[in-house]
Amino acid sequence: MTTADSHNGRRLTARGEKTRARIVAAAADLMYVQGVGPTTLDHVLAASGASKSQLYHHFDGKEALVRAVVDHVGQRVIQREREALGHVSTVRGLRRWRDALVQNNALRHGAYGCALGSLAIEIADHDTIAREALSQLFTEWQGLLVGVLRRLQDGGDLPPTASIDQLATGIMAALQGGYMLAQTARNVAPMATSLDMALAHIETLSER
Known part of the structure; x- marks a missing residue:
């Protein structure tokens, strides 16, 4: 089963959807505690356990990730x-x-x-x-x-x-x-x- 990624139009598998959700949740927690500006994509990768290729598969960059947050x-x-x-x-x-x-x-x-x-x-x-x-x-x-x-x-x-x-x-x-x-x-x-x-x-x- 696939679902649409509302931010970039790509189709997500159930596994891909879980990965995306994990990245967004990690980013949300970091941005809440330390702020949007100081939170880097490297921080999000470390906190979520996702790879750089996985992150950029779902988001074009930090701006798109912030909107998802x-x-x-x-x-x-x-x-x-x-x-x-x-x-x-x-x-x-x-x-x-x-x-x-x-x-x-x-x-x-x-x-x-x-x-x-x-x-x-x-x-x-x-x-x-x-x-x-x-x-x-x-x-x-x-x-x-x-x-x-x-x-x-x-x-x-x-x-x-x-x-x-x-x-x-x-x-x-x-x-x-x-x-x-x-x-x-x-x-x-x-x-x-x-x-x-x-x-x-x-x-x-x-x-x-």
């Missing part, structure tokens, strides 16, 4: 957020979502930040295709928050006049800004505070 990380993050937010319909549920993200980031003392946000900071100004892919991923993530807020509104916990899209943007900005502050401080407290303020505003609206 964006897709890989994006799918992972969005799937996590779908599972976390897909059925949330209360402010308490949003609080539990906040707690899980903060607690997970606390395990690293805030280091490395958001996997998607870190990629965006490094590559958004240098690769239009990658930037557009990241923009779509953030839009999808924010859309999940819109879904939660709409369920709150439908249940009477938010007034009909509340701007759902603006509130979702505020929560996302608090989350990403919180990740960045936690990363620089090596302390998750700023992330917790920024999310608490965003959710406190939601709670204020729900009490009216």
Whole structure:
């Protein structure tokens, strides 16, 4: 059985697909920890155990590999957020979502930040295709928050006049800004505070 490689149009065998996935996963881990710029193709080869010919069979170079990493990380993050937010319909549920993200980031003392946000900071100004892919991923993530807020509104916990899209943007900005502050401080407290303020505003609206 063969599948299409979406980046170069080549057909992949099941074995080739596994090799490609192993390269992308290794690159994603390295780029998350040490950054996109410092991560070289030689680093990726060493971490993945792939040969140079295998890497260049799947990718024309580092730019193509970075774009594959964006897709890989994006799918992972969005799937996590779908599972976390897909059925949330209360402010308490949003609080539990906040707690899980903060607690997970606390395990690293805030280091490395958001996997998607870190990629965006490094590559958004240098690769239009990658930037557009990241923009779509953030839009999808924010859309999940819109879904939660709409369920709150439908249940009477938010007034009909509340701007759902603006509130979702505020929560996302608090989350990403919180990740960045936690990363620089090596302390998750700023992330917790920024999310608490965003959710406190939601709670204020729900009490009216």
